[in-house]
Amino acid sequence: MTGDTPRRRVLEVEHLKVEFPTRRGNLVAVDDVSFHINEGEVLGVVGESGAGKSLTGAAIIGLLEPPGRVAGGEIRLAGRRIDDLPYERMRRVRGREIGMVFQDPLTSLNPLYTIGRQLVETLQTHGSFSEQAARRRAIELLGEVGIPSPRQRVDQFPHQFSGGMRQRVVIALALCANPRLIIADEPTTALDVSIQAQIITLLKRLCREHDAAVMLITHDMGVIAETADRVAVMYAGRLAEIGAVDDVIRRAKHPYTHGLMGSIPLIGDDTERLTQIEGAMPRLTEIPAGCAFNPRCPKAFERCRVERPELIPADGTAVACWLFDRSPSPGAAADG
Amino acid sequence: MAEPPHSAAATAPARPLLRVSDLAKFFDVSAPFLNRIVSGEGRTILRAVDGVSFEIPAGRTFSLVGESGCGKSTVARLVVGLYEPTRGHTEFDGVDIATLKTRRAQQSVRKRVQMIFQDPYASLNPRWRVRDIVAEPIRTHRLLDGERAIARRVGELLEQVRLSPADGEKFPHEFSGGQRQRISIARALASNPDFLVCDEPTSALDVSVQAQILNLMKDLQRDLGLTYLFISHDLAVVYHISDYVGVMYLGRLVEWAEARALFHAPQHPYTRMLLEAIPDLEMTGRSRKAVAGEVPSPIDRPPGCHFHPRCPFARARCATDAPAPRRRAGGEVACHAVAEGWPSAPAAAAGAEDDGGAAPPMPERSP
Numbered sequence: 124m125t126g127d128t129p130r131r132r133v134l135e136v137e138h139l140k141v142e143f144p145t146r147r148g149n150l151v152a153v154d155d156v157s158f159h160i161n162e163g164e165v166l167g168v169v170g171e172s173g174a175g176k177s178l179t180g181a182a183i184i185g186l187l188e189p190p191g192r193v194a195g196g197e198i199r200l201a202g203r204r205i206d207d208l209p210y211e212r213m214r215r216v217r218g219r220e221i222g223m224v225f226q227d228p229l230t231s232l233n234p235l236y237t238i239g240r241q242l243v244e245t246l247q248t249h250g251s252f253s254e255q256a257a258r259r260r261a262i263e264l265l266g267e268v269g270i271p272s273p274r275q276r277v278d279q280f281p282h283q284f285s286g287g288m289r290q291r292v293v294i295a296l297a298l299c300a301n302p303r304l305i306i307a308d309e310p311t312t313a314l315d316v317s318i319q320a321q322i323i324t325l326l327k328r329l330c331r332e333h334d335a336a337v338m339l340i341t342h343d344m345g346v347i348a349e350t351a352d353r354v355a356v357m358y359a360g361r362l363a364e365i366g367a368v369d370d371v372i373r374r375a376k377h378p379y380t381h382g383l384m385g386s387i388p389l390i391g392d393d394t395e396r397l398t399q400i401e402g403a404m405p406r407l408t409e410i411p412a413g414c415a416f417n418p419r420c421p422k423a424f425e426r427c428r429v430e431r432p433e434l435i436p437a438d439g440t441a442v443a444c445w446l447f448d449r450s451p452s453p454g455a456a457a458d459g
Numbered sequence: 460m461a462e463p464p465h466s467a468a469a470t471a472p473a474r475p476l477l478r479v480s481d482l483a484k485f486f487d488v489s490a491p492f493l494n495r496i497v498s499g500e501g502r503t504i505l506r507a508v509d510g511v512s513f514e515i516p517a518g519r520t521f522s523l524v525g526e527s528g529c530g531k532s533t534v535a536r537l538v539v540g541l542y543e544p545t546r547g548h549t550e551f552d553g554v555d556i557a558t559l560k561t562r563r564a565q566q567s568v569r570k571r572v573q574m575i576f577q578d579p580y581a582s583l584n585p586r587w588r589v590r591d592i593v594a595e596p597i598r599t600h601r602l603l604d605g606e607r608a609i610a611r612r613v614g615e616l617l618e619q620v621r622l623s624p625a626d627g628e629k630f631p632h633e634f635s636g637g638q639r640q641r642i643s644i645a646r647a648l649a650s651n652p653d654f655l656v657c658d659e660p661t662s663a664l665d666v667s668v669q670a671q672i673l674n675l676m677k678d679l680q681r682d683l684g685l686t687y688l689f690i691s692h693d694l695a696v697v698y699h700i701s702d703y704v705g706v707m708y709l710g711r712l713v714e715w716a717e718a719r720a721l722f723h724a725p726q727h728p729y730t731r732m733l734l735e736a737i738p739d740l741e742m743t744g745r746s747r748k749a750v751a752g753e754v755p756s757p758i759d760r761p762p763g764c765h766f767h768p769r770c771p772f773a774r775a776r777c778a779t780d781a782p783a784p785r786r787r788a789g790g791e792v793a794c795h796a797v798a799e800g801w802p803s804a805p806a807a808a809a810g811a812e813d814d815g816g817a818a819p820p821m822p823e824r825s826p
Contacts, residue, residue, distance in 0.1 A: 171665035172636075285753050315526035316692065318753060320736040342665060345695075345738035386670030388699035390722055390737070396677065397670035397699070403635050 130161035133201055133303050133336035134183070140195035141175070141182050141360075143407075150407040152178050152191070154360045157434070160336040162303070165327065167351030167368065168340045171383075173404055175360040176340045180306045182206070183338070184221055185213040201303060219249045222297030222335075224326075226309035228289035231296070232281040238265075238292050239277035242299065249300035264295040269325060287318035294325065301333060308340045323350050344387055348372055356380050359404055359415035366440025376442045378420045414445070422446060475514035475550075476654055476686045477538065482547035484508040484533050488758065505758050507533040509710040510547070512784075515703070517653070520680065520687040522697040522718075524733070525707035528757050531690045534707075535658045538688060539574045551654070570600045573647035577659035579639035583631040589642055590627030593617065596650040616645040620675060637668035641675065648679070658690045673700060694737050698722050703790070706730045709757055709765040711781075716790025726792045728770045764795065772796040 141153035153175040160166045168176045181187050183198055185205070198206040205216055217223070225231050233241055242261035246252045252260060258277070265273035268291040281289055290310060297305055307326060311319040327350050330337045339350055347354055348368060355365040356377065364377040375381040385398025402419045405411060411418055417427040426445050434441040435448055489495060489502040508530040515521040523531040536542045538549060540556070549556045551568050559565045573596070576582040583592055593613045596602075603609050614624030620641040631639055640660060647655055657676070661669040673696065679685055691697050697704055698718060705715035706729065714727035725731045752769040755761060761768050767777035777795055784791040785798045795801070 171667060287753055315754070316694070316733060317526060317736040320738065323738060343738070344666070349738040383667055386667045388670075388673065388695040390695050390698045390734075392699075393719075396674050399670050399674055400667045403637060403668065 130163065131201070132159045133162050134160040134338070135199040135202075136179070136183065136196070137199075138196035139179065139182060139193065139198065141178050141187065141191060142194035143191050147408070149194070151194075151410075152360050152407055153182065155196070156357075156360075156362050157196075158355050158362065158365055160304070160338060162336055163331060163334045164353065165330055165337040165339055165351045167347035167354045168338060168357060169342060169344060169347055169354060170357035171342060171404055173359075173407075174357040176357050177308055178360075179357070180308050180338060180340050184217055184223060184306060185210075186217075218245065218302075219300040220302050220304065222300070222302035222305040224290070224293050224297050224305065224307040224310045226312050228286065228293045228313070229281065231293045232289060234281050237278050237280055238284070242277075242292075242296060245296055245299040261295075264298060265292070268292070268295045268298070268329075269321070270295075285318075286314055287321060290314060290318075290322055291325065294322075294329070298329065298333070302335060304336045304338065305330070306338045306340070309342070310339070311346055312341065312343070319346070326350065344372070344384070356383070359410055360407070361415055362434060362443060363416065364440060364442045364444075365434065370438075370440045376437055376440060376447060377416075377444050378422050378446070379416045382419075414443070474517055474553075476517040476552055477688065478514040478550040479534075479538065480512045480548050480550075482508055482511045482534065482537055482549065483545045484530075484537055484542055485545045503758060506710050506760065507757060508537065511707070511710075511712045512547075513703075513705055513712060513715055515686055515688060517686050518680070518684050519702040520689055520700055521703045521705065522689040522691060522701040523705050523707055523712075524691060524694060524697050526692065526733075526754050528709070528754060529707040530710040530757070531707050532658055535574070535656045535688060535690045539572055539656050540569065541574075566600065570596070570602075570650040571652050572654045572656065573650060573652040574656045574658065575640070575643050575647050575660045578663050579636055579643055580631075580663075582643055583639060585631055587630070588627065589617075589629055589631065589634075592631070592642060593627070593645045593649055596646060600650050602650060612649070613645075616648055617642075619648065619679070620645045635668070636664050637671055640664065640672055644672075644675070644679070648683070653684065654686045654688070656688045656690075659692070660689075661696060662691065662693065669696070676700065694722075694733065706733065709754065709760050711765060711793070712784070713766065713794070714787070714790065714792040716787060716792075720789035724788065726787050726797045727766075727794050728772055728796065729766045732769070764793075770796075772801055774801070 136159065137157045139153055139156045140151060143150040143152055156179060158166065168179065170176045178187065178191065182193050187193065193206050197204060200216065200220060205213065208216065232238065239258065239261055242264060243254070243257040246257040246260055262273045262277050265277060270276050270288060270291055284292060310326065311322050314322060323346060326337065339347070341347060351368045353366060354368050354371045356363045356371065356379070358379050364371055364375070364380045371380060372384065375384050382398055382400040386400060388397060400419055405415065413429050414427045414432050417423040420427065432443045432445050434443050437447040484507050486505040486507055487502060488505045490500065511534060513521065523534060525531050533542065537544050551572065554568070556568060559568060590610070590613050593616055594609050597609055597612060603612055613627055617624050617626055622638065622641055631642065634642065661672050664672060677700065680687065689697065689700055701718040703715060704718045704721045705712050706727065707713065708729050714721065714730050721730065722734065725734050763778045763780055764782050767773040770777065780795070782793045782795045782798065784793045
């Protein structure tokens, strides 16, 4: 990474709120989430199921399943607001400026078309390519994402590819229009470990080479540790902590992040018992007052039960926890 | 803690509770008969498990790891008797299961072996109340008489997995994934088994919930003296829970060893590749060696050592001879390069010539 020129902010999300209207009132699935991603940077978004990480991604690309809707806040891509664009305009932003990689490569590819045809179609939709130029570029892209003998493979169908190779094709599709932002939602979850490593390496390399910003949504801390530059930890639709990957993983400040890190088994660590966070994440209908984590938090005190903490800067990272208000010391104690 | 009923051997040199030898399961995946006649092709046989041997001492955990399609789940199903083996033997507590001819004799083994499945959403009947789900093995094996005794036992079982007896009245959909997995465990424990086969029991769960289940499984093992066969693709989970670890590749066990010996001094090139591939928390900012190639289809396995096309040490011989398992520190490894000490191959660690039954000391390499 070069630190010479100040990096431009590709994506800015401010006070994003996603709601699902129901008969019993609005369910707030993403609540006041703010972050940004610079060019050439990978932001990891982690959290357990239901934390709102995928919904945040879906809100950014404008693909929230109705009745879900963006109920507040702003999303800006390269300085331009995109959360209020009409459907057709947004459709052009998607694909051209934002590339997407989803968990299951089979559902992202059309089983009836050769992958060459799918790539050519995407290239021609987003750029002025002749048929031949598009095909040449398609073969180039397949080579770039590490598919062996792309000249032969380009005319094959998705079922003729293995899981890892399909995910590479999906990444090639996402790269067609040279997007500024790539949103990858659990891109390695369906893959075996050895293939997972290949895909991670590929994503990281492409992000550097294309100077794209990557939002990597996953539940796998190992993948984050290896790939991300910064990490955002989500809990019950809110940001619990955000900061440089090393700070968050090694010196977790938020009690939730701390518990989460302790609950991950590590090779070489011979502790008998894993740290256990008691209970489970609350349902959207039952998010407690104050800090959403307070009923499970071993360090919760009076204020946590009444007042919701904002992100508080605490050496390098930002933490939504009252422990870090004014007094910076309890964090050190939290590391034990 | 009460003295566990079956764990007297846990401290003494443990007797094997389960021993499988040369276990194999082939599936016929041929095209329909007429299609074969028309196209003139022969039968297609998928060798899911092909000659796997290992044993599990009582009160210990043996894990099988490997990538999709390596046959680890098939081994689990063979062990509990959900599949008939094509070849080989399964010996449980000194008795060859194939020799049990009467239904009653089979039942006596069946109730001592239970299974926990991966998906707690699919493995619980959504129309049954939890108390009936947990009581099913008790009723099937006629372990208790009278509804009151059964209800009391179900309450105990639910408490054992840290649920409340009142939860018995609810239906599975009222529980989260982690709680459902606790219900599966309570059901598995209902027949007082001493052996549990756990097929990816935590891979559908979030990490914090996974930690709760892993801790619970360790507590139960300690309190009840359970023996586990644990199937997983997550190497960190396997390191945490296992006493012994076996690595499978395309239907064969390529290496097994005492858990720490395997992770700290992996010998088979495939094991080393797998360990290299795991993303871990220490990797921040470092770049990794990319792993080459993919697992071939189990229908079309390479001859000789199945791993040879991806192996950096492979020589001509690997493409023709399948290597036999040889003794390694704390276990066995099947690799020509290791056995014969080919240059740049991992050195056969001390203990290669040690044929004694006792596990050799831990290798010195630090984590």
